[in-house]
Amino acid sequence: MSLRLGDTAPNFTAKTSEGEINFYDYVGDSWVVLFSHPADYTPVCTTELGKTASLKQEFEKRNVKVIALSVDSVESHKGWIKDINETQDVEVNFPIIADESREVSMAYDMIHPNASETFTVRSLFIIDPDKKVKLMITYPASTGRNFQEILRVIDSLQLTANYSVATPADWKAGEEVVVAPAIKTEDIAAKFPKGFREIKPYLRMTPQPNL
Ligand code: BEZ
Numbered sequence: 001m002s003l004r005l006g007d008t009a010p011n012f013t014a015k016t017s018e019g020e021i022n023f024y025d026y027v028g029d030s031w032v033v034l035f036s037h038p039a040d041y042t043p044v045c046t047t048e049l050g051k052t053a054s055l056k057q058e059f060e061k062r063n064v065k066v067i068a069l070s071v072d073s074v075e076s077h078k079g080w081i082k083d084i085n086e087t088q089d090v091e092v093n094f095p096i097i098a099d100e101s102r103e104v105s106m107a108y109d110m111i112h113p114n115a116s117e118t119f120t121v122r123s124l125f126i127i128d129p130d131k132k133v134k135l136m137i138t139y140p141a142s143t144g145r146n147f148q149e150i151l152r153v154i155d156s157l158q159l160t161a162n163y164s165v166a167t168p169a170d171w172k173a174g175e176e177v178v179v180a181p182a183i184k185t186e187d188i189a190a191k192f193p194k195g196f197r198e199i200k201p202y203l204r205m206t207p208q209p210n211l
Helices: 023-027 043-054 056-061 074-088 103-107 147-162 185-191
Strands: 031-036 064-070 096-098 122-127 133-139 177-179 197-200 203-206
Touching: 023 031, 023 064, 031 147, 043 064, 043 074, 043 147, 056 064, 074 096, 122 147, 133 147, 185 203
Parallel strands: 031 064, 064 096
Antiparallel strands: 031 122, 122 133, 177 203, 197 203
């Protein structure tokens, strides 16, 4: 059965461009972005991994580790990383899993046979420090992902893990958030000392509480 939100992310031990990794050991107390791409030495994937490397500080600031995956070999990954570094003006600073056996791809349902029998699609998982799956997205091979959106979702997940709020459409860190429906309007003032706006009884906005 495929993974669903809230499920425990499967553990695995795999060869990577940075040596053998046990996934849970790698996660430790961090959040993780685990993402697959169809193949090494392909143009869109080259830009995606370059973009990810360039966002190192943004991921670190949020206590997020990154790990990529394709079904190519460690040797292939290592050669390709040189190209990514050269063409994207970065240093790839995260491991790339060499999932030649497709063990990890199958556990995470990253192969969608009607898209490709052999290659992984662009799956991306955000996993929290409790190893729970918090976000899953799947893009086709022809569309590179938006890594600003990944950072935005991480900001939302980390905020909503700690406060009784949710984040509205197109929300960005620093903007007003929605008070969780479970909070009674009469309890909001005590919980959210920065104040709130009631637009409708079910739509109450408050300044981002952790700023
Ligand atoms: C790419 O990464 O450029 C790519 C990979 C597979 C199919 C199409 C594009």
